[in-house]
Each structure stands twice: as structure tokens, then as C-alpha cells.
Amino acid sequence: MKTYFAEILLPLAVPNSFTYRIPKNMEPYVHLGLRVVVPFGKQKILTGIVISIHETPPSAYVAKYIDSLLDDEAIVTPQQIQFWEWMAGYYLCNRGDILLAALPGGLRLASESKYILNPAFDGDLSRFNERECQLIEILSKREVLDSKEVSEALGIKSIQKTLKNLLEGEAILIMEDLKERYKPKLETYVKLSxxxxxxxxxxxxxxxxxxxxxxxxxxxxxxxxxxxxxxxxxxxxxxxxxxxxxxxxxxxxxxxxxxIFELEEREVGRLPKVEEGKTEEVEFNEFQLKALTEIKSLFETKDTVLLHGITSSGKTEIYTHLIREQLDKGKQVLYILPEIALTTQMIQRLQRYFGNTVAVYHSKFNQNERVEIWNLVLKNDGERGSLILGARSAVFLPFSNLGLVIVDEEHETSFKQFEPAPRYHARDSAIVLASIHGAKTLLGSATPSYESVYNAKMGKYGYVTINERYGGMELPEITTASLSKKNAPTGYFTQELLKEIKGSLDLKEQVILFQNRRGYAPVLLCEMCGWSPECTRCDVTLTFHKSQDRLVCHYCGSKYQSPHLCAACGSHKLKLAGFGTERIEEEILIQFPDAKVARLDLDSTRTKYGYQKILSDFQDGFIDILIGTQMVTKGLDFGKVNLVGILNADLLLKFPDFRSTERGFQLMTQVAGRAGRRQKRGKVIIQSHDPQQWVIQQVVEGNYDAVAKKELGERRKFLYPPFARLIMLTFRHKQVELVDFTAASYHKELCAFIDEANVLGPEYPAVSRVKNRFNKHIIIKIDRKFNIATVKAKIHSLNNRFFSDKQFKEVRLIINVDPQ
Structure with missing residues (x-):
């Protein structure tokens, strides 16, 4: 008689899955993708996903039995399991971390600790204090309490020490109770009996x-x-x-x-319904038609095509046509955008064509809404959810019949996940996801990443360009303005920019001002000794936020009251240096008190519909001047914007990163592209202390190719992407000495199989301490001619051996493949 085992993926940050025995009565019902309840450790119970079934018992432990099944049908597809396996291998992360990132919280049952008296307790209270004895007495009467009930019963908030002592004294036991997080929304209907x-x-x-x-x-x-x-x-x-x-x-x-009446409860969706979309064909100009024909032709031989179209060239209309073709075939389509802000405007455009077929998925949705979208995609009935519009997390949805993936603004760094793991890149992951499904991928951008351009030039991707704006509109006129004291007395606005803003407001046109720094001022400075307040948990100065009247750390979120005296010399001469979006908002209202002004940054869009409210008001003309961080640079389309001001271009180009030139050019070009998208040619003013700087001049001339050629030459010479792959290793611990020792020891081991010339560090980053943890980096450069999988396997082997040494066990290693 055969015995069957199941590999269960649990939501734990460990590399391996766990083997459980399938009870005989469950064998006909257990299959891939089901959720199961399993015992874990001595007292815990967890929920996991069945990822394979086999007949091989584990060699390292005795397999426990699966406790119960939670589903009749799989909630995870075989393609997803394959995708997760690839992601774990490529990004060197734990599969449990991927499960936590992929599965909506509403589909993960919560394990809640409950406490009961130990039946074997001898009744000796002499070793317990008064509070512990009180809890024993309460449990003898109430039998079982959860953590909240223990806190209420004892009248204290901190109960951990009391519970710890009672557990160690074997007076109480923990039992785990699984609670379903997802609750379907029910509606009661009335009918006649x-x-x-x-x-x-x-x-x-x-x-x-x-x-x-x-x-x-x-x-x-x-x-x-x-x-x-x-x-x-x-x-x-x-x-x-x-x-x-x-x-x-x-x-x-x-x-x-x-x-007389009967009541009937029914499950109803939380997702808003929209009207049916229009079915008329999009009218293409000759440039769009040529690009569309080329894309279709390239899809015959290539799985991925890069569409390099200048701003306002009509890329969205091409996407729309390709989406319609796939939906007509009964296929699913995934449309990924880098920011939630973009989904707000894009969904309105797509719903005009596709109506209720469109569903949106991103992190602002609550867990119940995410579960409903998950179930829509899983159901795949050809109606709602056939077209998914989402941010990077949308790659984890359970597609089963994917035909096309579109990655818009593919150059954006927002596609890279930083914290927590898995640290995946949504663009690269989407290409692999499409390949698993046998689908095609279209990457689109006005300023493509150099990695994508390189792949196109090497023949890996197809390459299509559009160099004309839709409707015959000219690209905006871009000029520079000096931030010298004479030309910009306040330091915020040059005379040229103020003049153009006044002219735009007089003509009832709209203005976008771009400042890539939020808050009021980045530094509070003592004029006498130069002291600046720093975060107590991070090695970074604090940013003043006037709306909160607080100094805020942008790394850990800690808030502090603003000091009135210098903590170093006692002087009261403190001044705010630099400026962020809050200060620009204040200063622009001084210059134009009658203008309606709004900010688009992280602080103004924290609520679920924060983006939508601001963008809708701007679209409808209720805002004259929109001030924003890089959120305003990403593909937004407003017909009345005819002036864009870039307030400080120097900030974008002087960042200590090999990608600063590429990113600076992209940001300036993208935000410039928001101007003049309809009736008249727009105008862009770039403010800088060095208006003749080479990159700024290339932005003025719109010369993407010149910047790319120069930068790629430098990167080839010094072995940086796209000519090499990078892996960043971060060593993190609260003791700086241990971080230093661990990083140095690891570096020595690493250089045994990687050329030391291609191992950078160990070095501290600009902000070395964050949340009271010190961080030190090692960056590995791997030439593309080498097999990166072999290098990763050696790193994985080294990690297992190195961190098994007890002197390094407490140090956390963070692996970031393809850091941005």
C-alpha cells in the first residue's frame, strides 16, 4: 500500500518547504494549490500551500499528518508555484517570504494564541507572584483566554513577562486557534413569502x-x-x-x-461596478500604425518587445489595441504601472474601452478587497478581472490563461521591491511570468532603462520607436534658468519661472512644479556652530514638516519636537536650510495668493483615495498649480498643463550613484513631457546653479541617444550594468564592531572564488545606522559572460557554512540581486 506525502510551503522565512503525511481519508482530495492546516513545532498550527505530492518520506524528521483541508479547489495555480520557485532561486530569497508577499492576508488564516491551565499543574503557587497567581485563578474559572482577554483581566497592557513566567513554570499552556481573516461581504435581500x-x-x-x-x-x-x-x-x-x-x-x-417577508443573505462583491466600455476602434496616426505593425511582426519571433516612444506619442492607444485583441481571444492581460498614482488616471482611460472587464490591484486596497480580486483572476470567467491593472504586486495574482503583459514606464525604479523580502523587480519578474504562461511582454517608455536598451540591441528583445507626438503636437520648448542670487533672490524661483507662471495663470492654464524632496526643509541648522538635530535611531539629519510642526526622520518615521535652542552651543539662532514641497507650496502662495495650489507627495496621499482626489481635482480644473515629487513625472496626462518648472535640477544629478545621470535625465525628460499635450506647445524651465551642465543641455535638446551612448561607454569600461550583474550583500546588527568583523570575514571567504577586483567593499553607506541597526555593504560585480547561477550557488553554499558559525549567527544578511 502506498503512502503519500505533501510538500507544504509555510509562511516562514526559511529556505525549505516541509513534508507532511497525507491521511488516507484525505488522499483523494489533496492536490496542488490547496490550503491546508498543519501542526508545527510542539504547539503551533499553521496554514500552508500544497506545492507537490510524492512518496518519499523526509530523512531528517518524522512527518506529521496534515490536520485538515481549507479548500475544495486550489487557490494557487501550478504556474504560480513555478513562478515562486524561479523567484526564490533568482533573488536568493526564502520561498516562505514569497508566499507572504504573494498571498493576500485574507487568505492566510491567523494563528491566535490562547492560554489554558496546564492539567498537570501541581497547584503550588509559592513560586509565582501576586499577578501570576491572579491569572491562574482567573483561568481556573474561565478555562481559556486570548492575549487581549488576559490584558483586560489583569488590567495591564504588558502581559509578556507574566505569561513567560507561567509558561516556564509549567502552570499554563498555549493552544493555537486558527481564525479566517477574509470575511465575505453579505447583503440581506427581502422577498415576499x-x-x-x-x-x-x-x-x-x-x-x-x-x-x-x-x-x-x-x-x-x-x-x-x-x-x-x-x-x-x-x-x-x-x-x-x-x-x-x-x-x-x-x-x-x-x-x-x-x-409575509422572507430574508435571504447573499455574498456580494466589494469592488465597484462600472459601465460597459465602448467597442469602437482607436484611430491611429501613421506613426502609431507603423509601430503597431512592427510590434505584431516582432511578436512572431520575440517574446518581449521594447516600445521606445517619446512622451505623448500615443503609446496607450497601442496598448489598448493589443489588449482588445487578447481579450477577444479569451485571454487574460496584466498591465503593470510603477505607481498607484498612475493607476488612478489609467483605470479611467481603460474603463472607457473595456468597462467592467478591468480590475485594479495594489497595496492601498484592504485585505478583503484583495481576496476578491484574487478570486476574480482565479475564476477567469472571461468577465470581470480579465484585464488587471496594478502596481508591482500584481505579478503574484493567480493567472491561468495569460496572453499579454504590458509594463508601462518600464524604466521606473519603483518596480523594485526594497523591504521586506522578496526584493524582486516587477519588470524582470513580469517577463519571466509571461514566459511561463507562453504570453508576450511589451515594455514601454519614453526613456527606457539602459538594461532594456542593451537587451534590445543584443537581439534579446524586439525594438520599436515612435519619435512623433500624437496629433502633430510639438515637444515642449525647454529652457534653463540660473539659480544665482541675483536671478533667484529667494532661492526658490527664478525670474523667468515666475514670469511664465503668471502668464499661464492669466491664460487659465495649469502649472506643474517638480521638487524631488518632500517636507518643508531638509535641515535645521545652528548659525553659530553648525549643529543639526539628528534622529536618535538613525545617522541622518531630521526633516522639518511644517504641517505637523515636527522634525521627522525619513528613514524610520520617528518624530521630534523642534528645538528652540542649539543643543551644542545653546544659541537661539536656528535656521531652516533647503526646501521641500511644503515650503514651495507656502512660497508659491506668497507669490500668487489667488492661485489654487495642491501638493502631490507621500504626505498628501497617505489615504486610500488620496491620489485619486488630488488628480481628479487637477483634471477638473480645481487646482491651478500642482507641486509634486517624482509622482508627477510618471505618465500623467493633463490637457491644460502648458508649463512645467523643475525647481532644482542639481539635486537629481549629484547623487552618489552610478545611475544618477541616467535617472536625472529620465526624471527631467518625463516631467517635461507633462507640458503641452493638447492644443499648444508647452514650455519647460529647468532651474539650476549650473545651467550649462552637459546632461541638462541634453535634456534641453531631447538627446536621449547621446546620454545613453556616453553612459554605456562608461559602464562598459568599469563593468557596471548592463554589462555586469550586481548582487548587494548587507550585514546588519546593533553592534557596529560585530558588523565590521562579520563583513570583513565574509569578504575574505568571498574572494576565495570571486576576483577581488569585482568585490566592492565592505563599506558603510551614506546612512550607516537605521533603526538602531548598523549596515555595511559588499557589492559583487558579475560579468555577463559568466554564469550567474553558478556564482549564486556558491554564495548560497557560503552563506550556509558561514552563518552556521555561532560568532556570526546574530548578524542578519540581506541579499539584494540587481539592486537599483
Whole structure:
């Protein structure tokens, strides 16, 4: 007789899955992708996903039995399991971390600790203090308590020490209780009972409520709302009936008791419905038509195509046409954008064409909404959810019939996940996801990443360009302005920019001002000794936020009161240096007090619909001047914007990173592309202390190729991407000496199999301490001619051996493959 085992992936940050034995009575029902409940350790129970079934028992431990099944049908597809395996191998991360990132919290059952008296407890209270004895007495009466109930019973917030002592003293035990997090949204509907559904029964019902005026009103309103005597009978929600009839729930309940009404609970979706989209064809100009033809032709031989189209060239219309073709074939489409802000505007455009087929998925949704979208994609009924528009996490959805993946603004660094693991790049992951499904990938950008351009030139990707704006519009006129004291006395706005802003406001046009720094001022400075307040948990100065009247650390989020005196010399001469979006908002209102001004940055968009509110107001003309960080650079389309001001280009180009030139050019070009997208040519003013700087001049000339050629030459010479792959290793611990020792020891081991010339570090980053943990980096450069999988395997082997040494065990190693 055969014995079957299942590999279960658990939501734990460990490399391996766990083998469990399948009970005989469950064998016919266990299959890939199901959620199961399993025992773990001595007392815990966890939920996991079945990723394979086999007949080989584990050699290192005795397999426990699966406790129970949670699903009749799989909630994870075989393609997802394959995708997770690739991601774990490529990004050198734990599969449990991927499960935590992929599966909505609502599909992971929460394991809640509950406490009971130990049946073997001898009753000796002498070794426990008064509070511990009190809890023993309470448990003897109430039998079981969860953590919240323990806190309430004892009247204290901190219960950990009390519970720890009782557990160690074997007076109590923990038991785990699984709670389903996802709760379907239910709606109660009212209908007439079978006995009163004909005219005689209805007449009898009205006679029965003659003496109860409120019940009679409710019955009359039901007849009206249900359209009983019309052509189409309408269903009636209980909440709507109560509101329209102005009656309470008890009145409806009384009608149920009398046998007149019946109530029916139904599961309803939380996702908003939209009207059906239009089906008319998009009108292409000759450049779009040529690009579309080339893309289709290249898809015959290439799995991935890069569309390099200048800003406002009509790339979205090409995407729309390709999406329609796939939906007509019954395929699913994934459309990924780098920012939630972009999904707000893009969904409106796509819904005009595809209506209720479009579903959105991103981190601002609550867990219940994410579960509903997950189930829509899993169901794949050809209706809602066939077209998914989302940010990077959308790559984890359970597609089963994917036909096309579109990655818009593919150059964006927002596609890279930083914390927590898995530290994946959504663009690169999406290409692999499409390959697993046999689908095609289209990458689009006005300023493609050099990695994508390199892949296109090497023949790995197809390459298509559009060099003309849609509708014959010219690219905006870009000029520079000096931030010298004479030309910009306040330090914020040059005379040229103020003049152009006034002209735009006089013409009822809109303005975008770009400053890639949020807050009011990045530094509070003592004029006497140069002291600046720093975060107590991080090695970084604090940013002043005027709206909160607090100094804020942008690394850990800690907030501090602003000092009135210098902590070093005692002077009261403190000044705010530099400027962020808050200060620009204040200063622009001083210059133009009648203008309607708004900010688009992380602070102003923390709520679920924060982006949508600001962008809708700007779209509808309720905002004259929009001030923003790089959120305003990413593909937004506003018809009345004819002026863009880049307030400090120097900040973008002087960052200590080999990609600063590429990123600076991309940001300036992208934000410039927001101007003049409709009737008239737009204008862009770039403010700088060095207007003749070479990169700024290339932005003025729109010369992407010149910058790319120069930068790629430098990177080839010094072996940086795209000519090499990078792996960043970060060593993290609260003791700086241990971090130093560990990093140096690891470096020595690493250089045994990697040329030391290609190992940078160990070095501390610019901000070395974050959240009271010191960080030290080693960066490995791997030439593309070498097999990166072999190098990763050696690193993996080294990690297992190195961190098994007890002197290094406490140090955390963070692996970041392809750091951005």
C-alpha cells in the first residue's frame, strides 16, 4: 500500500518547504494549490500551500499528518508555484517570504494564541507572584483566554513577562486557534413569502398589517421598489427598504414573523461596478500604425518587445489595441504601472474601452478587497478581472490563461521591491511570468532603462520607436534658468519661472512644479556652530514638516519636537536650510495668493483615495498649480498643463550613484513631457546653479541617444550594468564592531572564488545606522559572460557554512540581486 506525502510551503522565512503525511481519508482530495492546516513545532498550527505530492518520506524528521483541508479547489495555480520557485532561486530569497508577499492576508488564516491551565499543574503557587497567581485563578474559572482577554483581566497592557513566567513554570499552556481573516461581504435581500406571492395572498397580507402602520408602509414600499406590476421585477435590499420606508429593522423582522417577508443573505462583491466600455476602434496616426505593425511582426519571433516612444506619442492607444485583441481571444492581460498614482488616471482611460472587464490591484486596497480580486483572476470567467491593472504586486495574482503583459514606464525604479523580502523587480519578474504562461511582454517608455536598451540591441528583445507626438503636437520648448542670487533672490524661483507662471495663470492654464524632496526643509541648522538635530535611531539629519510642526526622520518615521535652542552651543539662532514641497507650496502662495495650489507627495496621499482626489481635482480644473515629487513625472496626462518648472535640477544629478545621470535625465525628460499635450506647445524651465551642465543641455535638446551612448561607454569600461550583474550583500546588527568583523570575514571567504577586483567593499553607506541597526555593504560585480547561477550557488553554499558559525549567527544578511 502506498503512502503519500505533501510538500507544504509555510509562511516562514526559511529556505525549505516541509513534508507532511497525507491521511488516507484525505488522499483523494489533496492536490496542488490547496490550503491546508498543519501542526508545527510542539504547539503551533499553521496554514500552508500544497506545492507537490510524492512518496518519499523526509530523512531528517518524522512527518506529521496534515490536520485538515481549507479548500475544495486550489487557490494557487501550478504556474504560480513555478513562478515562486524561479523567484526564490533568482533573488536568493526564502520561498516562505514569497508566499507572504504573494498571498493576500485574507487568505492566510491567523494563528491566535490562547492560554489554558496546564492539567498537570501541581497547584503550588509559592513560586509565582501576586499577578501570576491572579491569572491562574482567573483561568481556573474561565478555562481559556486570548492575549487581549488576559490584558483586560489583569488590567495591564504588558502581559509578556507574566505569561513567560507561567509558561516556564509549567502552570499554563498555549493552544493555537486558527481564525479566517477574509470575511465575505453579505447583503440581506427581502422577498415576499411563497404564501403571499399571488394576488389573494398579497391581499391577505395587507389585511394582516392594517392595524400596524409602520409594517403597512414597509409592505407598500416593497411593492414599489420591487416594481411588482412592471415588466422587470427588481430585487430589494433590506437596507434600502428600511431607508426608503423610514422603518427600523424590527419592523421588517415582524413582517418575517407574520410570514409575509422572507430574508435571504447573499455574498456580494466589494469592488465597484462600472459601465460597459465602448467597442469602437482607436484611430491611429501613421506613426502609431507603423509601430503597431512592427510590434505584431516582432511578436512572431520575440517574446518581449521594447516600445521606445517619446512622451505623448500615443503609446496607450497601442496598448489598448493589443489588449482588445487578447481579450477577444479569451485571454487574460496584466498591465503593470510603477505607481498607484498612475493607476488612478489609467483605470479611467481603460474603463472607457473595456468597462467592467478591468480590475485594479495594489497595496492601498484592504485585505478583503484583495481576496476578491484574487478570486476574480482565479475564476477567469472571461468577465470581470480579465484585464488587471496594478502596481508591482500584481505579478503574484493567480493567472491561468495569460496572453499579454504590458509594463508601462518600464524604466521606473519603483518596480523594485526594497523591504521586506522578496526584493524582486516587477519588470524582470513580469517577463519571466509571461514566459511561463507562453504570453508576450511589451515594455514601454519614453526613456527606457539602459538594461532594456542593451537587451534590445543584443537581439534579446524586439525594438520599436515612435519619435512623433500624437496629433502633430510639438515637444515642449525647454529652457534653463540660473539659480544665482541675483536671478533667484529667494532661492526658490527664478525670474523667468515666475514670469511664465503668471502668464499661464492669466491664460487659465495649469502649472506643474517638480521638487524631488518632500517636507518643508531638509535641515535645521545652528548659525553659530553648525549643529543639526539628528534622529536618535538613525545617522541622518531630521526633516522639518511644517504641517505637523515636527522634525521627522525619513528613514524610520520617528518624530521630534523642534528645538528652540542649539543643543551644542545653546544659541537661539536656528535656521531652516533647503526646501521641500511644503515650503514651495507656502512660497508659491506668497507669490500668487489667488492661485489654487495642491501638493502631490507621500504626505498628501497617505489615504486610500488620496491620489485619486488630488488628480481628479487637477483634471477638473480645481487646482491651478500642482507641486509634486517624482509622482508627477510618471505618465500623467493633463490637457491644460502648458508649463512645467523643475525647481532644482542639481539635486537629481549629484547623487552618489552610478545611475544618477541616467535617472536625472529620465526624471527631467518625463516631467517635461507633462507640458503641452493638447492644443499648444508647452514650455519647460529647468532651474539650476549650473545651467550649462552637459546632461541638462541634453535634456534641453531631447538627446536621449547621446546620454545613453556616453553612459554605456562608461559602464562598459568599469563593468557596471548592463554589462555586469550586481548582487548587494548587507550585514546588519546593533553592534557596529560585530558588523565590521562579520563583513570583513565574509569578504575574505568571498574572494576565495570571486576576483577581488569585482568585490566592492565592505563599506558603510551614506546612512550607516537605521533603526538602531548598523549596515555595511559588499557589492559583487558579475560579468555577463559568466554564469550567474553558478556564482549564486556558491554564495548560497557560503552563506550556509558561514552563518552556521555561532560568532556570526546574530548578524542578519540581506541579499539584494540587481539592486537599483
Amino acid at each position: 411563497d404564501g403571499v406571492n399571488d394576488e389573494d395572498g398579497l391581499e391577505a397580507a395587507f389585511k394582516a398589517v392594517q392595524s400596524a402602520a409602520r409594517q403597512e408602509e414597509a409592505l407598500m414600499m416593497y411593492i414599489q421598489l420591487s416594481n411588482r406590476y412592471g415588466d422587470i421585477i427588481h430585487e430589494v435590499k433590506k437596507t434600502v427598504l428600511q431607508k426608503r420606508a423610514n422603518v427600523t429593522s424590527s419592523v421588517v423582522k415582524d413582517l418575517v414573523k407574520k410570514g
